[in-house]
Amino acid sequence: MTAITLVRGDITRQTADAIVNAANSSLxxxxxxxxxxxxxxxxxxxxxxxxxxxxxxGRGLPTGKAVATTAGDLDARWVIHTVGPVWSSSEDRSAQLASCYRESLRVADALGARTVAFPAVSTGIYGWPMHDGARIAVETVRATATSVEEVRFVLFDDRAYEAFAGRLR
Structure with missing residues (x-):
């Protein structure tokens, strides 16, 4: 079973096999x-x-998909780039957001990653409501079969941390 942990902080300061990037489609x-x-x-x-x-x-990475690159100077082996959906009040895009987490774990499995650090995908400039983003993230990780041993949600502020903590209780 995959352990889920929460950290309040800067994802670029994490030590993990893979760090997930909430990328834009241009990469x-x-x-x-x-x-x-x-x-x-x-x-x-x-x-x-x-x-x-x-x-x-050539046309960019599609929403909900994931792809890996080197991690460069980060304390990780890989960066897994995933493109989250922009929040819409008139269209349910939650399946695309869930796909970001599933696809990132699929890529992590293919790489042999055992620890993966995730941000709260789409909850920043893309406007996804934090509590709903936390719900989708935690439910999707719990429901996804993976060899990843630890999923760490790295949350930038107290509001995000509390939203995710509420989903783990």
């Missing part, structure tokens, strides 16, 4: 978690992302 960096991972991880991550764009993902 070329951006704001929030994505920008922080690219900045701290250094140019090797961007170089591999550019190669992915030039080969398999």
């Amino acid at each position: 070329l960096g951006g704001g929030g978690v994505d920008g922080a991972i690219h900045r701290r991880g250094g140019p090797a991550i961007l170089e591999e992302c550019r190669k992915l764009r030039a080969s398999h993902y």
Whole structure:
């Protein structure tokens, strides 16, 4: 059974086999978690992302999918990039958000990763309500068959930490 742990802090400071990046579809960096991972991880991550764009993902990584690159200067072996959906009050995109977690774990399994650090995907600039994002994240990880031994949700502030903690009680 996969252990789920919570950490309040900066995902780029985590030690894990894989760190999940809440990427934008371009894979070329951006704001929030994505920008922080690219900045701290250094140019090797961007170089591999550019190669992915030039080969398999010419139109970008689709929402809900995941792909891995080197972790560059981060204290991890890999970065798993996943593109979360933008929140919509008129369209249920929760299946796409759940897919981000499932697909990231699938990629982690393929790599042989045993520890994976996740941010709260889509709950920042993409506007997903934190409590619902926490529900989807925890339920999906619990329901996904995986060889990953520890999933660590790394939460940037107290509000996010409390939302996730409420789902683990």
